[in-house]
Amino acid sequence: MYYKKWEKQTKLKNVNREASIQETEQQNSTDENEEPTFEEVMKLFNDCDDLEHKTFSELGIDLIYFSPLVDDKKVEDEIINSIYSSTTEEVKSWVKKKDIPEATSIKDIKDEILSGSVGIFFENKTYYYNVYGPETRGIDKSETETVIVGAHDAFVEDITTNLSLVRRRVKSSNLKAVKLKVGEVTKTYVYVLYIDGIADSDMVSEMKERISKIEVDSVYDTNMLAQLIDEVPDSLFPQYYSTELPDVVRSKLVSGKMVVLLDTSPIAISAPSSFFEFIQSPDDYNQRWLLGTGLRILRAVAIFITLSFTAMYVAVITFHYEVLPEDLLITLAESRARVPFPPLIEALLMEVTIELLREAGARLPTKIGQTIGIVGGIVIGQAAVEAGLTSNILIIAVASSAIASFVLPNYNMSNSIRIVRFFLIILAGFSGIFGIVFGVALIAIHLASLTSLKTPYLIPMSPFYWKDWVDTFIRGPYWAMKHRPIQTKTDNTEVNKMKQ
Incomplete structure (x- = not known):
């Protein structure tokens, strides 16, 4: 009897809570589309003691930013020194010369400030200047993937650093990086990397769609992201290849696969993957x-x-x-x-x-x-x-x-x-x-x-595709590895023109 009463009360509370959440979301959606003002933005970040506020009362300028997310030297050199001892006209000229973007809604300025920008409130307009530069861990060796012969640098928790490690290895304008967000609360950045002209466009679209459909409060790590987009999430076996090594990411991209990087995670995942990839090592x-x-x-x-x-x-x-x-x-x-x-x-x-x-x-x-x-x-x-x-x-x-x-x-x-x-x-x-x-x-x-x-997860064994066996159980000589894996479905199958 008591359990039934408790269950009925719980259901009623959940219904009321869902109605309240929907009402709040509708109100927030309406508010965030309004034009940004200094007072509204400050109210939005109420009780955030790590929010810095600097004012230049003689010019009517207010600056707000999160100190842990910005490079303090850049803030001082590029913004404060440019405004200090300037006239209103000089500030207008500085904004125009630097082509500083203007925020058109509260949502825009909120997202930019949370991404490491300084919000600049000047003459009833709101601008943002990106000076992102938090403290990050230095590039070091991987603890889980030991390389004996080859590059030893590994990814870190900063996605900008990880992108730079990939860009250094793939100096091509065809390397595309599509930026997405996951997590209703954390809004963590995700990049889908692929080489245009090699990767299959349908697969790229499928990957972007799967990530876009994720509805969770937060995604903590790339391995968690992989489980959220798995086709068989209850399987013991990983269906996406994970790595901390930029060299491995380069080889996956060149072979026609996609790579996913998540901010705050030192792990990258590549897709599509087969079972036999997991017995391969960069040392091979x-x-x-x-x-x-x-x-x-x-x-x-x-x-x-x-x-x-x-x-x-x-x-x-x-x-x-x-x-x-x-x-x-x-x-x-x-x-x-x-x-x-x-x-x-x-x-x-x-x-x-x-x-x-x-x-x-x-x-x-x-x-x-x-x-x-x-x-x-x-x-x-x-x-x-x-x-x-x-x-x-x-x-x-x-x-x-x-x-x-x-x-x-x-x-x-x-x-x-x-x-x-x-x-x-x-x-x-x-x-x-x-x-x-x-x-x-x-x-x-x-x-x-x-x-x-x-x-197929067991390709090239099932279905059998003999051309890919040259880089499956054996690591064939480079002159024999002429084709990209059939699993990638790429139209650009030719790897190189080397002859025996």
């Missing part, structure tokens, strides 16, 4: 093609190891011990003689322990984290074997799986593979090798059903 292209090919094959093997080693241990010990050689079977029997748990519980216990150590090492300061990972793994593993909680063979399988997961260069895909591993271990515990085969088949079917910007 900076070394001899045979070395690059060997590394890619090694990463493919690493995926197999991290998915199957622990699951195979559980399957063999539980159901298929007859497949083991007699000597190894005796060793396993002796190792598990004191273990009180069935293989499935034993494996899950050790896998969870490894994940706890990994997470602890990632969250702690660098030096302490490395110590926890190494010492904790050795001490806990040895203690678990001596206490009879697990076998030596399982420790080897779990450690091999954990090490193999680190081989994948993309952090998001590495996390996805780690989660899928638990799924296969559980199936192996109930159905043995048949369960593993069934699980792998389900994963393959799921991957084949995924799309990235309406393109």
